[in-house]
Amino acid sequence: xxxxxxxxxxxxxxxxxxxxxxxxxxxxxxxxxxxxxxxxxxxxxxxxxxxxxxxxxxxxxxxxxxxxxxxxxxxxxxxxxxxxxxxxxxxxxxxxxxxxxxxxxxxxxxxxxxxxxxxxxxxxxxxxxxxxxxxxxxxxxxxxxxxxxxxxxxxxxxxxxxxxxxxxxxxxxxxxxxxxxxxxxxxxxxxxxxxxxxxxxxxxxxxxxxxxxxxxxxxxxxxxxxxxxxxxxxxxxxxxxxxxxxxxxxxxxxxxxxxxxxxxxxxxxxxxxxxxxxxxxxxxxxxxxxxxxxxxxxxxxxxxxxxxxxxxxxxxxxxxxxxxxxxxxxxxxxxxxxxxxxxxxxxxxxxxxx
Ligand SMILES: Cc1ncc(COP(=O)(O)O)c(C=O)c1O
Numbered sequence: 208x209x210x211x212x213x214x215x216x217x218x219x220x221x222x223x224x225x226x227x228x229x230x231x232x233x234x235x236x237x238x239x240x241x242x243x244x245x246x247x248x249x250x251x252x253x254x255x256x257x258x259x260x261x262x263x264x265x266x267x268x269x270x271x272x273x274x275x276x277x278x279x280x281x282x283x284x285x286x287x288x289x290x291x292x293x294x295x296x297x298x299x300x301x302x303x304x305x306x307x308x309x310x311x312x313x314x315x316x317x318x319x320x321x322x323x324x325x326x327x328x329x330x331x332x333x334x335x336x337x338x339x340x341x342x343x344x345x346x347x348x349x350x351x352x353x354x355x356x357x358x359x360x361x362x363x364x365x366x367x368x369x370x371x372x373x374x375x376x377x378x379x380x381x382x383x384x385x386x387x388x389x390x391x392x393x394x395x396x397x398x399x400x401x402x403x404x405x406x407x408x409x410x411x412x413x414x415x416x417x418x419x420x421x422x423x424x425x426x427x428x429x430x431x432x433x434x435x436x437x438x439x440x441x442x443x444x445x446x447x448x449x450x451x452x453x454x455x456x457x458x459x460x461x462x463x464x465x466x467x468x469x470x471x472x473x474x475x476x477x478x479x480x481x482x483x484x485x486x487x488x489x490x491x492x493x494x495x496x497x498x499x500x501x502x503x504x505x506x507x508x509x510x511x512x513x514x515x516x517x518x519x520x521x522x523x524x525x526x527x528x529x530x531x532x533x534x535x536x537x538x539x540x541x542x543x544x545x546x547x548x549x550x551x552x553x554x555x556x557x558x559x560x561x
Pocket of ligand 1: 291414
């Protein structure tokens with residue numbers, strides 16, 4: 208029945224999200240969710256929204272939330288755009304700022320949604336190989352382009368690019384938009400938001416899904432100078448004027464106003480990550496240095512797919528990417544609680560001993 212489809216749909220290769228199994232009692236380390244819950248103030252704010260006012264549309268521009276995000280980052284509200292998860296914000300950024308005659312650039316190993324947006328919006332792109340040690344080399348991006356986008360820390364590698372290198376990239380790309388996707392920055396890096404005032408082509412995209420433990424609320428945002436934010440708003444209002452419902456706006460604002468909570472849960476994740484990396488290294492795994500809430504690791508004697516399958520048999524789910532071939536030996540493992548990571552280590556010890 209695909210004769211009913213629009214022509215562009217035939218050529219789409221949609222993003223495949225990590226599995227969300229319906230089974231209980233799994234150790235779920237496959238989608239980089241936070242193992243701790245959000246601030247109790249978020250839950251109170253969300254409950255308070257369950258009221259008669261649900262019959263009314265939410266604020267289409269999320270003004271209070273944008274002011275809260277601006278206050279947290281020390282910018283002005285006209286430098287903030289919010290969307291239904293950072294995936295939606297990224298989608299709008301591709302459409303609004305990255306669709307030009309020249310191809311955009313992103314790493315060959317990176318967030319697999321980027322090529323999907325290129326397919327959807329018919330944006331030419333060129334992938335730039337990471338180095339042997341899975342690092343982004345800024346010099347490779349100092350070439351004419353229609354824009355640059357990558358996560359920092361990168362996903363699924365977890366490797367961080369130093370802020371000084373991002374500034375070098377910006378200085379060398381004055382004519383094209385540079386999008387830094389900071390989905391994981393709160394777990395070990397320094398944000399590029401501080402560079403926004405000096406670089407009119409910089410857009411920083413962030414999410415409350417990971418560090419704020421709010422993947423289920425679907426809130427992401429972008430920070431950039433007002434001319435970039437206006438472009439995002441034009442696309443948003445040509446697509447869906449009310450992307451954030453009343454629960455999302457209220458909950459996200461409460462979370463931005465309670466930084467002590469999310470900073471403390473991030474610190475717990477980082478402490479667990481340190482122990483996990485040490486234990487896995489001790490078991491013979493090569494673990495890339497991670498500044499994120501996940502690690503990327505391979506064992507010299509065990510295939511990635513085989514390890515993932517053996518863990519699954521023990522009710523532990525991690526993420527394995529078959530492509531590109533260079534990363535097929537690796538597992539991407541979300542840092543869970545100490546208890547979850549201990550269960551993972553016990554299972555891995557048994558598996559690699561076989
Ligand atoms: C690098 C990167 N960017 C963006 C996202 C999207 O996050 P969300 O749409 O939940 O904000 C993810 C989610 O896994 C990610 O890994």
